[in-house]
Amino acid sequence: MKKINFDKVFSFILVSLLGLFIMKVLYSVAGEEAARFTADHYISYGVDETGAINIITAILFDYRAFDTLGEATVIFTAASVVALLLPRHEASMLKTEFTPVVQQSIAFILPFLWIISIFLISYGHLSPGGGFSGGVIISAMSILIIFTYGYRYMTRRFNVKKLSLIEDIGALAFLTIGLAGIIAGGTFLANSQVGIYPGPPGELLSGGLMPLSNFAVAAKVGTGLSVIFLSLARED
Amino acid sequence: MQLTVLILIVLFCAAISFYRLLSGPHVLDRIAAINAIGIMLLTVLVILGSLYGRALFIDVALVYGVLLFVDVLVMAKYFGSPDKSEEGNQ
């Protein structure tokens, strides 16, 4: 005999209603076709104003850099919280071992991953990528090391404390870059608007302080995600 | 034009492989299907890059390849330990 679960039926009705409402509001809002003047401004004048070809990086690190600062704070907090909640050897996973074939191949790949990540970071204002993608590649490297050589191997080289230290330094560097705007006579996080060398668009050294803040954010994101991962994945 | 057809065929292959992702009797089958689909989509990205003549798609494809590689390796390691699922159920 199968009993009807009223909770499930009720949730289903609720959820379908919600879906209908969302559809309704989406269609009605999309029908309006508002003028996106902010985006238009970014597209038309962004390259000249900031010196960065990649408009998304220009938005993330110049127009709306304050958001990025907040986001960096979120990752920072999350990394600290995860390290706080899972302090000692508690969880167990990663029971199998990889063969030397995999280990040797990873050793072969790692230096190239470094180059790729630093390429992404330093070309953040010219090509897709930037601090976040570069940081993700850096954290992917630490994931690879943990998975192929083991948790202990990683912690002998970089434990949570050292990584947090690098993260702190990255975050402070980003704050300092923001303060440079104040020193130059503008407001916080001012970059190209206060005349910090924007450079010719398309060159590596352009976009004012943008490459620097990319590096700071990459250090933060990479080490932050590594800390999160180190804390979540432990071996007995 | 030819490149568009190429993209469509590759996407069709990915769709066929998707069947293995849905039905695969074992989790490793699904991982293999994910790997296959991932590389096919990577190829699509590359073709797109050539189609528009912009190098940025290649960068994206490179990063996508790296992340796919890490993903599949991690999954292979995690699901590789014998009788993992049965331990969890008990």
Added chain:
Amino acid sequence: MKVKEILSLSLILFIFWLGLTASLEPQELIVGAVISLFAAYFSTQVLLGRGMSWGEGFPPTFRGVLFTFYYFPIYLWYEIKAHLQVIYIILHPRLPMKPGIVKVPTDLDSNYRITGLANSITMTPGTLTVDIDEEEALLYIHWIEVEARDPYEIREALAVPFEKYLRRIHE
């Protein structure tokens, strides 16, 4: 020795950087040189310890590099040849195959060369390295069409074509 290793690795990385950026402007070259030195130092000395890194047989000799280029077309030929075989099996209505795992002894000594061999074998269709035994230098290979039962014949068929080149690459 150590310095030589780092320098040669950073040269390779610098070439990689050139490929990525595809430009010869001085600022990008300088940045690339600095970064490749840093990456080479960091990944061989800090991230990876002894035995894990680019190991013995490194830096390669000039002949080794030449052989790498010589090896590539041969490898490609093997690959194409065997691809056709697999396509035949796949498209054949009855899937004529006799899969099995066979044991292949090899006389390559270094970890590095064994890895090269294993990856080469994996990349040629019809064979797939499943596991390796380091101590006895054994490769366990899944073969889609087991043609031979005798270990010597198996070795002749699978490993020897690659072994003789791999041995010369890292001398």
Added chain:
Amino acid sequence: MIIQDILAGFLMISGVIFFLTTAIALLRFPDFFSRMHAASKCLVGGGISIIFGLIIQEGISPLSLRLLLLIIFLLITTPVVGHALTRSAYQYGYLGEMVQDDMKDMKTGNDSND
């Protein structure tokens, strides 16, 4: 110029055939190991053929340099993935039909050691 086009077209078509065979193999093959044969090599063969075709079409340019890097990257990573996956499957005991299994001895030997 015509040779270039023909070569590129040939490579791309063969790449597509590789991809198609990969997909069909994933669909048809009875056990995991034979599927992995297709999913690790025909797959990368297809990818490389298509990318190589694009390089030939493109000529020497920044784009094709990066494409070359991508090919090398695929050549290095795919066998590693295939190897890791099959080894996991073997440890899991997820085996298909086989005419011969030399690895059985090794596994039991390892287990008794533990």
Added chain:
Amino acid sequence: MHLPILLILIPLFTVFSLGLFAFFSKKYIIPLVFTSSLASTAIIFYFIFNRETRLPFSYNLGSWQPDLAINILVDHYTLVIFAAMGLMILLSVIYSLTEITRNKAKFYLLLNVLFVGIAGMVMTADLFNFYVFFEITSISSYALVAYNDKDISLEAAFKYLMLGTVSAVFLLLAIILTYMATGTLNMVLIPERLGNLPVLTRQILIAFYLIGLGVKFAIVPLHTWLPDAYVGVPITYNVLSSALIIKTQFFVLMRILYILFGLNFLQDNMITTILLVWGIFSMLFGHAAAFQQNNLKRLLGYSTIAQMGYVIIAFSLGTPAGIVAGSFHMVNHGIMKGAVFFAAGNLHKAAGSYQLNKMQGLADIMPKTSLIFVLLLLSMVGIPPLSGFASKWLILEAALEAGYLLPGFMIILGSFLSLGYYLSIIINIYTGEKDLSKKSSARAVGLKINEILPAAALTAVCIILGLYPAILTGLIDRAPEFLLEQLNYINIIIGG
């Protein structure tokens, strides 16, 4: 002038450098945190004292023109939260000096992240930036709930996290929809563009904003996380949660509703009426649920839900008097509830538990703390010479003035309900059976000065406010100008 951004930067700098300090020497943690909170308080009081000359204040981040990038705004309505922040930041840090024994660096890190989030949420004039600060606040709240590592706190943290994340999704959805409709995220530019949307769409948008923020300020059907989360956490979090976090979420919701959608729209479409009824329901439910509790912290949690009901009622009246009354109650309740929690934490030192039946006869052991506690509880009920009376009287007056008789009656009914359960606590503390064995162990617990000071100071504020409510009303009397009249708010950046 970079003062408002410093209010965010100082705690942020503390957050980032705490790790550095903790890595090298743990000695400097406390001085650093103390200095930074002192500096934040000083900035807030600077704004409070110079409000006529310096406000409204706008700050364009990145030196961009105002409509391109993120702006920070400080107006008279912001002072409502500033008043609570100015008192709470320093006192909570002082109280936590002895309460927190393990992982000090991490605790102060989270606390400062919380301050960053609150300051950012209050001041920002950009919707997505608001979402980012909302998440910063939420994440540190989740972590502080789980901080004590007890079973109940972990479970409550998971529950809170689930509800909070789903609500954040709705908030983000609402923000994206607003962007789709208007093409900008700047709260100053949105109002004129949002007016073109169909009415039903705007109503659904309001519903999404309400769900998104309602979980955080514990409006009744979405309140379930709050009582659980209050039980197993440090007192400091209790204080900050009921005095600042919940208030801030409600504060921002009101700003979004009144500025983005406008008073006329809200009143034409019955939204203020719905909010009013909802507030009454929330209040009655909170009081009724508080009756059944036997854990002091849980009871105070339900009481917070009920008191938020009063605030919702006052704000949804839609008149300047209602806004002033609601703001007054927001600040005042923050002060009272904070003090109650501080005092309860002190009582806990003697009783060893928050269960009400274990607190019997505590008045003999801790006469001064018990006196403070009782004074505060009476103030919460609204007994005349104390500040609780003033705020309830203001709300009642505003409700009657606006012609709402039923809500006025409900407020009085609610006060009587709360008198019921608070009286039982008082009787419990003063006349309960005296357990001698407990007393001897309790005497050993001497209270340090930093534990007494916050409760005593806040009680003093409470009494002063009860005698001279004009101190606070004088501070916030211009808040309605910047909430009810959209143009004033918009002109801060665009026009004047």
Added chain:
Amino acid sequence: MILVFPAIAILISMGIYAVLTQKNMIRIIIGISIVESAIILLLGAISYIPDGVAPILDQPYDTVVDPLPQALGLTAVVINASTTAIMLALVIKLYNRYQTLDIHEIRKLRG
């Protein structure tokens, strides 16, 4: 563009349905992740403009897609990832304490 909206609505509904009805904590987290992905999908969808190119302007283009939602999406992804990490940490902690992933079971065990 118009066709993406039903998918978004269905994904959000599915995720919230999972959150409401599932007992397993991991499944609840998966439900929340589905909802968050739907939001990211929405961000991608609204940035789309027919015939627009990616906003990397190495030369002048006629139509460029809206860059702002993509930047917002990047921020939202990072925030979601952080929240998910904290959730997983809490689940590991709870699992170690109660040896179960069932949320009702945990409530019962605590009493």
